[in-house]
Amino acid sequence: MIIAKRRKGALEIQFNRPDRLNAINEEMAEEIMHAMDAVELDRKIIAVVLSGDQRSFCAGADLGGFQDLPEDRYDNYRARYNQRKNRLLYRFFMNYTKPVISAVEGYCLGGGFEMAMMGDIIIASESASFGLPEGRHSLIPGAGGTQNLPRLIGAPLAKEMIWTGRRISGAEAKEYRIVNHVVEQGKALAKVREIVEEMKGVGPLATMMTKQTINRGMDMTLQQGFLQEADLAYMLSWSDDRTEGLKAFSERRKPNFKGQ
Incomplete structure (x- = not known):
């Protein structure tokens, strides 16, 4: 589900479900948390870097898992929903102490976009495409999207993006201050590595x-x-x-x- 490796002071986590555009499922969420947890107290690791492939950073939650949710009373459903691994992943990000930097190429949608926003810095390539399309499935961005996006770009723009499901380019995301830098296609990870190298000069x-x-x-x-x-x-x-x-x-x- 992921490929995790140490590289020059960073833990690099590459999402590895290319056949599903790197969509998050329970197993993938578990692997991400396990890899990040293993280095949180490691003084040699100064940052965690997230990436996908050239086609997709992460296309969101794997919706196949939602189709078999049992019909039940609301309270029981809510309790189960909040214990799903992909929900726990976002709460894990909230309390993580090391910087988390995302290198975004291609699709960064739904839960993938929410995960990137839960981190600290986003670097996007010209091919990047950001969006929260959950409403088209009669869902809401339920992993922080309704809270983090308005804090980044303001409520009116956030509502428009969510209500229409519209995708924005890397350049638009830079204009909205969602991402720090936009680079040539295929160069997002290289830019993140430059930033990590600069961070080594700070305690x-x-x-x-x-x-x-x-x-x-x-x-x-x-x-x-x-x-x-x-x-x-x-x-x-x-x-x-x-x-x-x-x-x-x-x-x-x-x-x-x-x-x-």
Whole structure:
């Protein structure tokens, strides 16, 4: 379902269901979580990189699994639905401490788009196509799409995309600030690798705490965000990496961060 490998400080996860356009099913979701969980405490890994193939990053949830959902009372159905592996995957992403960067070529639809938005940075190629077509199956984007997309592009544009099922190109996604960069077809993963290389110059603890304070701060008042930021800055000031960073600066050399 996936191909996971370590490469120059990153865990690279390639979705590997080409016959299904890399659509997510329960087994694939389980494998993604297992691979990411295995490196979360590994100080040598500074980021997780997600990719598909040239045709499709991820075309969404494998809808075949929805056809056999039993008819039952709403409460029982809701409990089962929330325990499905592909639902647990998105909650897993919310609490993941390392940066998650998506390299998008081709289709990035439905649950695939929602997964990319649950990460931290999206790099798209000119071939990328983003959309939330769930409404065409009388579904809603139920894995964070109704919450994350409005936060990125505003409610009116998010509603239009969801209500029409319209797809947007990589260039449009850049204009809407969904993606950070648009590159030539076939170059998305290379661009992500460049970013990971640049990230090596930043202390991994600082990266982790910055992710935490930005993500949590989005749901706080400005004053609450300032207080959280101050707490994390104080915690970081006692780290070995902070001492190494200041020492390297005074000695005019590159720091040797250990993630501690």
